[in-house]
Amino acid sequence: MTDGPRLSPAYLRPGTTSFSDFLSAEAPDLLPSRRAVPQGHAGDLAPHGTTIVAATFAGGVVMAGDRRATMGNIIAQRDIEKVFPADEFSAVGIAGSAGLAVELVRLFQTELEHYEKIEGTTLSMDGKANRLAALIRANLGMAMQGLAVVPLFAGFDLAADQGRIFSYDVTGGRYEETAFHSVGSGSLFARGSLKKLYRDDLTEEECVTATVQALYDAADDDSATGGPDLTRRIFPVVHVITARGGHRLADDEVAAIADRVIAGRMTRPDGPAAALT
Amino acid sequence: MSMPFYVSPEQLMKDRADFARKGIGRGRSVVAVQYADGVLFVSENPSQALHKVSEIYDRIAFAAVGRYNEFENLRIAGVRLADMRGYAYDRRDVTGRGLANAYAQTLGTIFSSGGEKPYEVELFVAEIGDVADDDQVYRLTYDGQVADEHGFAVMGGAADEVATYLRGAFVPGMSLEDALRLAVTALGHTEGSDRVIPAAHLEVAVLDRTRTQPRKFARIVGERLVALLGDRGPEEPAADDSMIADPAGAPDATDALGAPDTPGPDTPGPDDQPPIAPPLA
16 A cells, blocks of 8 residues: 555556556555466355346436345345445446455446546546446456356446446456346346336336346246345345436335335236237 | 855755745635535636646545646545545545645655655645534645644635635634635735636535535536625636636646736746755765
């Protein structure tokens, strides 16, 4: 960190506006991707986070994540949070090795804030998505040893005046998604669910309901995805981002939507039926 | 032909201090005023892009006068230090005192090293707490001295005049509106007459503890600034505004943000050479 009381020359050197670049020069041991992991598969040592869904609506984007972390057949945590605000106008959700993912999110948040403070302006939506890709790419070595982190990134693009969603692969590949997307172990089921529920003209609340329905379907068929926990009142974490900025929906707002979804499933357990044609 | 000659340490330090003070004295002043909800910074700065006041971290802000490239360097170093600490430990472990210490050590070492030109800057590092009593404003000078300021603080060109005015009119626990009006009047005050600084030439920022976000720093610009200032009579830009057009990178623009306070062209004389210690025999 700081060597002695005086700021080391590296701090005063003009140049990079990237916090992770500064870290890799000054304190590489703080970077999650620089950690040496012994040979072998480390994936079973730590909890895994599971399903994240995101969907756009006119005027914004919604991102929601279930609350379960698993370690093999064990439920490691039943109220983990896997969706985080990245900055005022974007959010990032993570699937994969939970501890590493949370650290990467913290690095990404600092990266965006650092740029904003040094440059006096925020990165473009594509710029943010590319920075996240670079952080994931640096993690490839760990991913190959079982500690993969796969994020989903969504935000409101003020320049394009619309919500946008980006998905990633473990090599740092960055793909823009239209309308909706999902990552994690339950993502196949969630995406299938959203395919049938999603419409372009959803309102904000309908869009949140669609993502909660999708998470319910994921939990229905994937053991690693947590469904709504009625006894403990644990419901998905939902972030809504619009032109006015992003915020996490209050627990009672999500609870109200989840209760409606569950009430519907009492009569039809498979969820709302889509028209055949 | 010149011969190495003896310079007493007292004389050397005095020369270096005079040099730095001269550079700082040419810029316009920055005022920091504590008000009920935090700390307010005001400066006359016609540039919308080159800031004198900036955010360092959640509850910490930075203000500076003097040579732009030097204080910009220190600002970036502060952001790096704060982000590094916050990332390695926790956001709450980043403190204004730690930052002020790092700046003080850096400025002090450079000032007394003899081999480097002293920084021609003066800084404020302010941090707000949960209540007004916990707010802190540190003032750092070119030689690394730190002072803990209470109520209000002024630095830069006409610091004495502005401070005298504030001493007479400052009351603790003012509203943002009152504090802003007081600070702006103080900046426009000179012994002869009072001037109404145009709203477009003001740089205003606050550390506001009532903000709901963790980041408490906010700039006050545009309509909100005009509304807070209220009706002030005809605006009057600084008399030497033509000098403000100096590009930031001009080699001799000590403070490209503000016009020199001393009239007439500033011819670089022998006094302007940075006093550096003569080589050891």
